[in-house]
Amino acid sequence: MKKYKNILKLFILFYSIIFLFSADSVALAENICDNNTCKDNQILVKFKKPSQKFLENFSKTYNLSYSAEENRDYKNGYVVFGLAESDDLQSKINELKHAPKVKNVQPNYIFKPAKKNSSAQDKYFKREWWLYNNGLVGTAGSDIYLLNIWQQEQKTWPGVVVGIIDSGINQKHKDLKKNIIRGYDFVHNKSTGMKDKEGHGSFIAGLIASEVSNKKGIAGLSRLNRLKVMPLKFDFSTDEAISAIAYAQAKGVRILNTSWGTNEYDEALYEAISAYNGLIVAAAGNEAQEHNDSNHFYPCDFDLDNVICVGASDENDRITDYSDYGESVDLLAPGGSEGAPMISLDTRTNRYVESIGSSYSTALVSGAAGLVLSANPAISNLEIKNLLIANVRTKDELAGKVSTRGILNVRGAVNREIQ
DSSP, X not given: OHHHHHHHHHHHHHHHHHXXXXXXXXXHHOOTTGGGOEEEEEEEEEOSSOOHHHHHHHHHHTTEEEOTTTTOSOOTTEEXXXXXXXXXXXXXXXXXXXXXXXXXXXXXXXXXXXXOOSSOOOTTGGGOTTTOOOSSSSSTTOSOOOHHHHHHOOTTSOOEEEEEEESOOOTTOTTTGGGBOOOEETTTXXXXXXXXXXXXXXXXXXXHHOOSSSSSSOOOSOTTOOEEEEEEEOOSOHHHHHHHHHHHHHTTOOEEXXXXXXXXXXXXXXXXXXXXXXXEEXXXXXXXXXXXXXXXXXXXXXXXXXXXXEEEEOTXXXXXXXXXXXXXXXXXXXXXXXSXXXXXXXXXXXXXXXXXXXXXXXXXXXXXXXXXXXXXXXXXXXXXXXXXXXXXXXOGGGTTTBTTOEEOOHHHHHTTSOO
């Protein structure tokens, strides 16, 4: 009987050794810093009132780096050591657990902030590659660099109104109605009951000022609704255009979106814009033509300090196959392509539609100008324009197509990275 008991003890001991060996092997193989949960080049060790001399000797003994300056602040008895590049973090932890005077040893963890992600919680946000392109549509990074600004926005930033001289705005759309300022209908000479049968103005307004994170449709450009839109409905004629500009001036609107134009030089329009104390953001056009001495598109081509001309880029940071181009075109902004169209508000209540064109590139630059002004209220119109132009993301392949060789960079302009 005693013989069998001894055999049983040996059997248990044998499997205990195998289990311990296996468990230790698993621990050694595990990467405890997966998903950036801790700093893989640092370790925290707790002692009980160690002297500087002891810590210096300890670091030498165990091949660690130690800085008295880094550890001068009270850390509840813990000391930060740096690991040699050749050392494995888990192996070093296992080694130091049994070192003299060590009370505890652990990784230097990285905590996740307890706040919501700055990405929008809107139904179609993942399709808005122009706001954040992660590479699922086109090329990663081919966007307007906006999300960093969402993290910076403050409720103390003043609201900025962007006037939209166009076909009107769908004022009943739930994604936009909180961000609409009463404007004027120059077609019917009234300020109420305005409709948008064509949808062009509604699409533009939605790109600029749709509410963010309201779990509806799309996201506009301001997370805290700092951007408002004013509908200035006209019939796409000179007289109503100059009336709209004068109205905006009287109301103190400093940014006007003009996603339209003509090949004919329009002196009356030129004079109205010259007298306007604000910035005109104009579309380059969609004929895939170069603007030169024999081919123009106005107001884009007016040689005025308060006009900024915008062409269209696609989901790969290239100029689109339909966008006009030339030295009069100041910068590009996303306008969509057949494979990756823009999405915005429809004329029908709470519906959405797709479209492409430099009209929508213009809308993004108008909104960006509004954010620059909101973040920097004392800035001049010329400074807004210069910041938008100076801070573009340059692409060598755009040489000869756009005067700046660049694409809209909202972060750079708002933060005045290049002045």
